[in-house]
Amino acid sequence: DIQMTQSPSSLSASVRDRVSITCRASQSISSFLNWYQQKPGKAPKLLIYAASSLQSGVPSRFSGSGSGTDFTLTISSLQPEDFATYYCQQSYSTPSTFGQGTNLEIK
Amino acid sequence: QLQLRESGPGLVKPSETLSLTCTISGDSISSYDYYWGWIRQPPGKGLEWIGSISYTGSTYYKSSLQSRVTISVDTSKTLFSLDLISVTAADTAIYYCARLVDTSMGRVDYWGQGTLVTVSS
Numbered sequence: 001d002i003q004m005t006q007s008p009s010s011l012s013a014s015v016r017d018r019v020s021i022t023c024r025a026s027q028s029i030s031s032f033l034n035w036y037q038q039k040p041g042k043a044p045k046l047l048i049y050a051a052s053s054l055q056s057g058v059p060s061r062f063s064g065s066g067s068g069t070d071f072t073l074t075i076s077s078l079q080p081e082d083f084a085t086y087y088c089q090q091s092y093s094t095p096s097t098f099g100q101g102t103n104l105e106i107k
Numbered sequence: 108q109l110q111l112r113e114s115g116p117g118l119v120k121p122s123e124t125l126s127l128t129c130t131i132s133g134d135s136i137s138s139y140d141y142y143w144g145w146i147r148q149p150p151g152k153g154l155e156w157i158g159s160i161s162y163t164g165s166t167y168y169k170s171s172l173q174s175r176v177t178i179s180v181d182t183s184k185t186l187f188s189l190d191l192i193s194v195t196a197a198d199t200a201i202y203y204c205a206r207l208v209d210t211s212m213g214r215v216d217y218w219g220q221g222t223l224v225t226v227s228s
Binding site: 001096097098099101 | 153154155156158167168169170203208210211212213214215216218219220221
């Protein structure tokens with residue numbers, strides 16, 4: 001199985017900060033990388049697919065980049081509703097696998 | 108607007124079978140563009156892909172669960188199901204049903220609200 005490793009595991013930031021979360025795959029996954037946001041008690045929500053494509057309805061302050069093994073999710077200006085846990089997912093091969101999550105907290 | 112809803116027992120005894128159903132509304136289950144899957148999340152932990160199924164019935168499972176899991180689809184009733192046999196406490200989790208785009212392990216664009224299943228005697 002392909003292992004997905006996110007860093008950092010937790011992150012403290014302030015409203016209007018620019019933050020980045022990285023995700024590394026244990027082997028090349030081309031651009032088959034997706035990002036999700038999960039708030040407590042809720043199902044995850046798709047933000048970015050195919051490494052850099054913005055899901056419909058997601059604010060443009062979210063962006064994704066990378067290919068191969070290294071990927072980044074960037075939030076350009078944090079808003080209060082962005083404090084949540086973020087997961088990456090590889091959809092290159094079965095079984096699909098997720099990163100361990102990054103908990104984004106208010107500083 | 109597509110909606111997915113999980114249903115099934117919230118408590119299962121060890122060694123017994125966990126059975127969940129996902130009912131789809133607002134769209135057809137019969138499309139080559141989508142697969143239908145199950146993902147779980149132990150309380151306070153990360154996400155684990157269990158497996159998926161096409162509307163024609165082709166199945167794909169996580170290898171470590173393959174001996175215990177069955178996913179099936181009923182296109183006439185617009186639902187798909189998960190059976191997990193011989194459960195242990197390690198199977199305690201929130202179980203989500205999901206729509207996967209394009210491939211059996213594709214991105215999830217729609218999720219159910221999740222249902223907590225506790226394995227305990």
